[in-house]
Amino acid sequence: MTDLASPARPAARPAYRPRSRVVTFVTMQPLGTAGLAIILLMAFAGIFAEWVSPYDPVINDFVAMLSPPSLEHPLGTDAFGRDILSRLIYGARTALAIGFISSFVGCTLGAAVGIASAYFGGRTDLLIQRFLEILLSFPIIVLALVVVAILGRNLVLGIDVNLICAIAVPIVPRVARVIRSSALSIREMPYIDAARAAGYSAPRIIFRHMAPNVSAPYLIMLTAYVAQAILLEASLSFLGLGVSEPLPAWGLMLSGSSSDFYREAPWMILFPGLAISLAVFAFNLFGDSLRDWLDPRLKT
Amino acid sequence: MLGYIAKRIVLMIPTLLGVAVLTFFMLRVVPGDVVEVKLRADGAAVTQAVIDRERARLGLDKPLPVQFADWMKGLVTFDFGLSMWTGRPVIDEIGVRIGLTLQVAVMAALIAVLIAIPLGTISALFRDSWIDYLVRMVTIAGLAVPSFWLGMLIVLALLTLFRWSPPVTYTSFITDPVANMSQLVWPAVAVGYRYAAVVARMVRSSLIEVMQEDYIRTARAKGLFERMVVVRHALGNALLPAITVIGLEFAFLIGGLVVTEQVFNLNGIGRLFVDAVARSDFVLIQTLVMLVAFMFVSVNLVVDLLYGVLDPRIRYR
Numbered sequence: 001m002t003d004l005a006s007p008a009r010p011a012a013r014p015a016y017r018p019r020s021r022v023v024t025f026v027t028m029q030p031l032g033t034a035g036l037a038i039i040l041l042m043a044f045a046g047i048f049a050e051w052v053s054p055y056d057p058v059i060n061d062f063v064a065m066l067s068p069p070s071l072e073h074p075l076g077t078d079a080f081g082r083d084i085l086s087r088l089i090y091g092a093r094t095a096l097a098i099g100f101i102s103s104f105v106g107c108t109l110g111a112a113v114g115i116a117s118a119y120f121g122g123r124t125d126l127l128i129q130r131f132l133e134i135l136l137s138f139p140i141i142v143l144a145l146v147v148v149a150i151l152g153r154n155l156v157l158g159i160d161v162n163l164i165c166a167i168a169v170p171i172v173p174r175v176a177r178v179i180r181s182s183a184l185s186i187r188e189m190p191y192i193d194a195a196r197a198a199g200y201s202a203p204r205i206i207f208r209h210m211a212p213n214v215s216a217p218y219l220i221m222l223t224a225y226v227a228q229a230i231l232l233e234a235s236l237s238f239l240g241l242g243v244s245e246p247l248p249a250w251g252l253m254l255s256g257s258s259s260d261f262y263r264e265a266p267w268m269i270l271f272p273g274l275a276i277s278l279a280v281f282a283f284n285l286f287g288d289s290l291r292d293w294l295d296p297r298l299k300t
Numbered sequence: 301m302l303g304y305i306a307k308r309i310v311l312m313i314p315t316l317l318g319v320a321v322l323t324f325f326m327l328r329v330v331p332g333d334v335v336e337v338k339l340r341a342d343g344a345a346v347t348q349a350v351i352d353r354e355r356a357r358l359g360l361d362k363p364l365p366v367q368f369a370d371w372m373k374g375l376v377t378f379d380f381g382l383s384m385w386t387g388r389p390v391i392d393e394i395g396v397r398i399g400l401t402l403q404v405a406v407m408a409a410l411i412a413v414l415i416a417i418p419l420g421t422i423s424a425l426f427r428d429s430w431i432d433y434l435v436r437m438v439t440i441a442g443l444a445v446p447s448f449w450l451g452m453l454i455v456l457a458l459l460t461l462f463r464w465s466p467p468v469t470y471t472s473f474i475t476d477p478v479a480n481m482s483q484l485v486w487p488a489v490a491v492g493y494r495y496a497a498v499v500a501r502m503v504r505s506s507l508i509e510v511m512q513e514d515y516i517r518t519a520r521a522k523g524l525f526e527r528m529v530v531v532r533h534a535l536g537n538a539l540l541p542a543i544t545v546i547g548l549e550f551a552f553l554i555g556g557l558v559v560t561e562q563v564f565n566l567n568g569i570g571r572l573f574v575d576a577v578a579r580s581d582f583v584l585i586q587t588l589v590m591l592v593a594f595m596f597v598s599v600n601l602v603v604d605l606l607y608g609v610l611d612p613r614i615r616y617r
Contacts, residue, residue: 134318137593139555142573149577149585150326231446235559238448239574254449262456269456273449281444 025293032289038282046093055083057090057248069267076267078253084267088275090248095279098164098243099230106168106229107222110175115210117176118183119202129180132173143170144232148241163242167229175221182214216294223290227283234276250276305605312597319593320375320586324368327582357382371583375590385581393572393584394591401561401568403473404484405553408492413546416496417539420503424538425530427508435500442497447556451490451563458486487564491556495549502545507538540611547603551596 026033045052054074061081069076075084117128135143144166151162186192187210195205236242237251245252253272262269355361362370374380380390423435458464471479510516511534519529558570569588576584 130314130318134315134322137315137319137596138589139551139592139596141555141558142589142592145558145573145577146323146326146585146589149580149582150329227444234446235448238446239559239562241574241577251446254452262452262459266456266460269449269452273446273452276446276449277441277444280446281440284440284443 025289029289029293032286032293035282035285035287035289038278039286042092042279042282043096045089046096049090049093053083053086053089055086057082057087058246068265075271076265078265078268084253084271087248087253088250088271091250091253091272091275092279094243094247094249095230095233095276096226098167098233099226099279099283102164102167102233103171103222103225103229105164106171107175107218107225109168110172110221111179111211111214111218112206113172114176114179115183115206115214118180118187119206119210121187125180128176132176135170135173136177138170140170140228141232141235144236145241148236153244160243163233163236166236167232170232171225171228175218175225178217178221179214182217183210186210186213220287220291220294223283223287227280227287230276230279230283301608304608305601308601308604312601315597316590316593320372320590321368323586323589324371325364327586328364357387371586375587380587381583383576383581383584385576385579385584390584390587394569394587397568397572399472400484400566401554401557401570404488404491404557404561404566404568405550407484407488408495408553409546409550411488412492412495412499412549415492416499417503417542419496420500420542421507421530421535421538423500424504424507424511435504439497439500439504442493445493446559447491447494448559448563450493451487451560454486454490455563484566487557487560487566490563491553491560494556495553498549499542499545502542503538506541507534510534510538513537536610540607543606543610544603547599547606550599551592554592554595 049057059082061077063081065077065079065081067073067077067081073083073085075088077083078087113128113132117125138146147166147169148162151165153160153162192205192209195209200209233242233249234251234254237249238255240255243249243252250272254269352361360367371381378391380394382388383390383393386393419435419439423432426432471483473480516529516534519533520526524533554570557568558573561568561570562574569591572584573588575581576588
């Protein structure tokens, strides 16, 4: 950290030489930038998986079964001879898509509930808070499993919508609680009084006047919960209750038969776990830096 | 104080009732009948009469509100009904497994706290030194590494080094304490890592904050040894926020065990829960959910009470 302070603190004097916000973020938050770089790299690999990955992730090759890392297969192959690196690259697509979508759904719903709770106040607020308290007395994965038990599977365009629901639901009350406390202070602002005096409807005030002002905590939690969502998706897939074969997913690669090959093929369990850890790590780093950057008071 | 405890316990009831209503009715909103799934799974042609008889045996033919009332009555009298899958009483299914899960949870908590507090303290006192960076790296990694994967790595390491693999059967502490501990210490480490990371981070940040307080300067100014300043004046205050995290994370620990038990062949509550979800065994699911919610709410109460004992500024009425 000490060597960072040396370049003459450019952010302190914006009038001196205006810099873009990207440049200031990169210089002030090197760890967050590193996290962002990892995220972008994974996103790139996931989006262009067809071109980036050396093999087809679902094609079996029984000649190359359980072969150790080599030049042909840099991370080895699994029990069906499928290339692990290719499966990791396609798995990045699954993890990031499900992680981002479910974090977005959960955080947006949570923010809406939180702002509404703060805006209406009184009995509505109390009722919503009680309800959130009930949801908060479930550990995250337990709540997700209950949702899985209720909804089962429902594939739409190759994506399990119910899995996204299961991951998003536990996020909602946690985000709602934080957003509510931010929104409570915004509610007392004169411009909200003005909007109310002008006769605007509640939805208009909530979405047009209050929502933009909680965008900082919203963005921070959106990033942080992508990490949680990826972890949760991996756990559910590992348990056989998340993503299902043949779709490549990191958690799935660790589940089932992979544990039969501890001794013969340790690469089968080593690399998928590393991928999960790296993704979660990157989102945590980026989220922390984003918090320091946008709103240092907020600590969740 | 006693009045406050009584009030808090009474306030637990609406929350738990909410959990009960929510899980019970949500589980039954979506059609899907375990009886049919189970009976047809055998491949035999099943007549409607057989299904009806099985439904009646499990009490599924009654109207929902009646079923709910029965379940509530059962909860109070510790009669949780029959598992829809095995047909055995739910309390037996839970009873044989809960000791194992609780033991791992408590061991993990102990390991985590014993490691986390010294680690966080050292990290805060030698802030921005290499040891601080090391601790921070280890703790950030702890938030990212999934506990089940850590468990797999531990199994892999033990297998390669000592040719030890997780035993299929569980040895209870009473029959053979040594075998029991050597079996359960690894899952405890696997789920305890994340726990330790969270607690250590909390101890570090709150100790750094406390060390800047006026009373620390006073303590130093009157010539106390630095060790005295830290142990007697700083640590006590710094650990208060850590206690909240220790309590909250204990509930999270049960979540971590849900997945990690699979890796170590442990037949505990987590395994039972996953099986119940996979088989849509609603009676078992709802009872386990109640159990977890009850533990969570109780842990919260204990944490709040501890706060009152440890922080003289907080008085409960």
